[in-house]
Amino acid sequence: MRLFSREYNNPIGKRAFRSFVVVLFCLLAGIGQALAQQAVSGVVKDSDGPLASASIKIKGTTVGTLSDKNGAFKINLPAGKTILVVSYVGYEGVEVDAASYNFSSPIILKGSSVLKDVVVIGYGSQRKADVTGAVGSINSKIITERPSADAIGALQGQIPGLNITQNSGKTGDYRINIRGFNSINASNNPLFVIDGVIGADYTAINPNDIDKIDVLKDASASAIYGARGSGGVIIITTKQGSYNKPATLSYNFVGGYNSLQRKIPVLNSTQYQAMEKQAYANSGVPYPNFGVLEPDLFNPDNTPKYNTDWQKETYKPTFSQNHNLSVNGGNEASKYNLAVGYQDDRPLSLFTYNKKFSARINVDTRINKWLNAGLNVSGIYNRVRTNDGLGGYGVERMALEGLPYIPVKLPNGKWGADYMHLLGETPPGNSVSNATNGFNLTHRTLLFANTYLEAVFSPSLSFKTSLSGQINSSKNNLAYSGDLLERGQYNNLSASVNTEQNQYWQSSSYFTYKKTFNDIHNINATLGAEWSQTSNETVGTSVSGFDGSYYLFNNLGAANVANPPSSSAYKKQTNSYFGRVVYSLADKYLFTATGRYDGASVFGENHKFAFFPSAAIAWRVSQENFLKNSNVISNLKLRLSYGSTGNSSIDPYRSLSTLATNFAIFSGTRTAGVVQGVIANPDLKWEQTNQLDLGMDLDLFKGRINIVADVYNKVTDNLLLNAPVPLSSGYDNVLKNIGSVRNRGVELGITSNNLNGNLTWSTTFNIAFNENKVLALGTNNEDIFPGPSVLDQIGILRVGEPVGSLWGYVQNGTWSSKEATEAATYGKRPGDIKIADLNNDGAINSKDQTILAHSYPSYTGELVNRFQYKNFDFSLDIAFSQGNHVFNIGTLIQEQREGYANAFTTVLNAWTPDNQNTSVGYVRLYNDPHGSTLAQTSRYISDGSFIRGRNMTLGYTFPQVIANRISMSSLRIYAGLQNFFLLTKYKTGFDPESSSWAPSLPFSYGIDLYGQPRPRIINLGLSMNLK
């Protein structure tokens, strides 16, 4: 186990391990508690299967127990008492006489099943009925309902308040956020916890391995993760085996046919030439005789030979496939789940792929009556090819800008690109050539192991200690082969290799105490401690100047020019103590108090530790006598919680004063230099979010309708903000705790079982509203431009406005002929874009910029209908988003640089003396002597609200008889369609739910600059279980 090898020099880790071993031996040496009385054991089930945490009491006594995960229970009968009262919230209770009951058959309870769900709440689990916080859950059935290459795709739209937007068409490219943005410079991502491992890598987990996902949204729920909980927590639990269950083998297959949902309308050759001629005329340049100048491309009569549809050439349909095989089972003492998966996802951009091999072993064993142990091990190998970073113009950009005149390849086999007489017109390259000859390959290996030991001291007290580790290593290779480069740039063939190694270990230990006193006082308490460390190392190098393109990135030493290599390293540690007490009184009044005392190395000397408390109360109104027998309300719970959580996701060493390195040049040689790096801020401390949540869980008509509603108000103070400092200090900013952001919103989830019977029909609807407002920023509430910027800054953070405010000029159409004189005062002519002089100073400059729109929606939601008729099932999943805006910077380029790149068809409505009522300026060459107005204006902002047909699946489950005949316990086949429609006013991009920047740039949602399209997917799938 490398985690504790000497090189990491970690006394705590060693100590934790030693103590772990000591406990292990002590526990093994212990002796089981003798049982004196007569015991009975049985199983409680409902129509779906085992019922966990059902209450089994002995009538007329205070003796009682709860059923375990498998519905099993064991209880000692005091002399003379034999009647068991078995009950469960939302079910009709039954009485069983132990003296006569045959316990080999289960005790069946009838009633609603929605409340029996167990919710994982961090360091333990709870019946949903007992939960006092805002927690959303989805199970494996829902996760696999919509085929997805990754877990996050399966979660999209499932839980109100959990906002997942697909960033681009690349596999696994998502923005994830719970209840709005509460941080500027620290991460806004929720905390992921996989099988108890905090911050585990969620991007690579195979969705087929997931048993359930629980999302902790409010402070009461997430405070147990204290300093890391302010972005909310997503807990992923992988599938475990089952005790006493014969092995079953499952195989799942999904194939996908991916095609372009819609094309962006650009000009064809004929349209382009007509527009181009107009542009030459408008700019006073004679139209060249291309028939003579470029005979490869033009006929002698100067008409184009080719009409290339670059989008069609670049986004050719692809096939994806996904295979999963698992074996699941267990005997009296052990249970296991073994799984292997292979995924080959093919995004739409030519030649790109995301391949993943995954394997997992989950084993749990009962060593003896009071000691359990378990091990989860998984390994993933991921190989990804993208078209990112292939030249300044990129494949996606070239797919839109490529001139329709130019063929992908000429008849002589040469790539169509770079015609001397068109050189003023098109940027170098050809999207197909770029994708063919540029290589961006990443290999990633992820190893994950989690072991635990659980000692059950008594029915009410247990102790669990676990040790987990993750090794995540990746290597990125980038190279351009010779054909990519034109214009004699052969000497500049370049290649680079970058690697990253990340190791993480975590040691968690906690007690759990569960006890019922006097039949009505129920206590569930947790107390524990945790240590963790992350170590990270990177190495990178790049070279250029090969004598040929053969080597790619496989022989960097063969290049003429070696750039200086780079490397870096960091470590981060945390140390925490946490506790939680859940108390319920008569199953009516529930109280939860949670606290976590958290320490993190990344903070200043005197602020390493902080305490994060929360409290919640819930009232199960439906348990009161006045509602107990209601025919309408079968369950009503009101919840109120308040608490604080923190955020520590910043880079290490930011509280210390450090020097940075740069370089100077002397005699043409690179020479190292040292300058100021980071201003010390010994006061650096936790960002703190205080959240109030008021919620209601309501079941009507015996569970036919189930409603969950929440309102919340979340204020984050002491923002970890790169606060601007005067540049005269030599620094740009200092990471400070300054500023404040508020998020408040409403979430509603409704599930309705509309029809039961031969035809069943259920509807799930959820909707979430969030309102974000920046309350304070920096020392003087300075505006902050968080990026990205293209021609100019696009986003702004300003006090009083929400994050994601889009910034630019206001455009009022175009200058008309009548306004020639006024236009001239601004140096413009009729037909030029008319920008509003907001401050009326007679000049258009940066002072005329303003907030134009907001990129984040006011509400989003999802509507899912599920039908079942005999062996057929059908589901229809529709997503919507209202009030989001898209700033398409690409439009600016493609409406205003005629004779430079292909244009959007919107230029067909360009200004002419006869068509003055338009927002598109007169067409002109890029170097028109009168210039153009290349400014980011309101014209490029569209309402990005949308309704999307997210998924539609029709399945058929073979009758049991047929399945059995081919030795299967079940067999289902299905066909599906994803992204089957998109209704939106946004037409100039592939999708309004997008960003052309990585999710790590937080406020770049809705800013589109040649994004990669996401496909429409036709799925065919098969799932079968073998006995």
Add this chain to the structure above:
Amino acid sequence: MKRIIKLSIIAIAILSLSSCKKFLEETPPSAYTPASYYASFAQAQNAVNGIYASVIALYSQGGNFDDLGLLLLEMPTGQANTDINQSPNNQELLHLSTSSANLYVRQWWRTSYQGIDAANLAITNIEAMSTTAISATQKSQLIGQAQFLRAWFYFNLVRIYGDVPLLTTITSGATGLQVPRNTTSDIYTKLILPDLLAAEKSGLPFFDKTGRVSLGAIKALLAKVYETMAGYPLQQTANYALAKQKALEVINSGNYTSYTSYDQFRDPANDNLKENIFMAQFASTVKSSPMFNWTLPLFTAVSGANSGTGALTPDVTFYKSFPAGDKRGQENQYFFSHYASQATGADIVFATGQHIFKYFDNVSYTNNAPSGKCYPIIRLTDIKLLYAEAQNEADGAPDANSYTYINEVRTRANLGPLAGLSKAQFRQAVWNERTHELCYENITWFDMVRTRMAYDAKNNVFVPLVGYVFPNGQNTTFAAKNLLFPIPQTEIQANPKLTQNPGY
């Protein structure tokens, strides 16, 4: 029960593992803390090298679209134009509607102060080093370089922004960073002159071909400082005599020789040699200079390694102001209008007319590699013409040296020698020569605001700068506010003690 107690005690022991404080201590493995640095000559030298990085940045940093920070001092001269209109930063400057949000306005401020802070850091820490760690000579020479660079950054700042905050100590914490502006006069007398005069005595060699600061550079910068102090806004005309004296020390040192042809200006082989007294250092494989690419016409495929941005082109009227016989105005001297494609050899005629040839890097062109040509900051011709101007002002009439120097420049351009001019005539003749000889070298703008005169290219006369209408035909009129650039908008926000320059 005993077992439970025993086990619980052990479990509690696990929970409360001690010494947590030490576990959370941080030691950055990839960066020094200042307290552990400045312990050897190598470290002291690297601290000074770090300052030079800001010099490189000032002449290479840009933005997203054909932006280039050094164009701050070229676009608003009335002598510049552009092939492509996509940079709002260039557009604002070309039309004298510069805003406080302009990228270049921020870059000059930011990079200069980064250099100043790096110099403060180096000077303070090297001064504190013991004689066992560094010899007295090494210490003095390193501090001398840092003082020159600090003075040069401030010299740029006062000429660009006017009054600016004067910072001479290390920025060590996040508080007390909001400092008000000091007067221009204070910056000269409390920092620029003391630093340069101290550097003059630091024992640096007169000449340095590696690209470091030399005594020649210190004296030449002193000459430029005195010349500027004698002009606007301080108008301390007594400084003309000092400028003349320092210029002469440089010229007579014999370390620098004038170019005999304009090819020599362009040839990277002459970097840090011949006329060059101080340059921003570039190297093709380390950090390339943008000037070749930025002055090549847009997308003309002349050069394989540079597609050309055409961001800086000559104003047609200014180009035409070169007299008929002036060699500098001829093809492939200071300007060019067509050139052979490196890939095909075919002659490419530029649709957009004359372009600047001054930065045509033949090495980059031939080798298909990025341009490694160093950018001239101070060169001998500047100092010679500066001598002529200062001497004429100080002594009331041009002396023989002044005629020698101006006629040397004219002869190189195939222009006839001057003789027998009055003080006023000679002054204009020097200005004229500076304008044509030193165009697009980041010098003209400073000459304009120092003399408050503009070269009216249409009529070949010097006219008052304020009120001058640029020849671009777009009603671009030089206003009084344009004498200074605005303080960056973000800086005013971050430092409420600053006032904005009038008119912005």
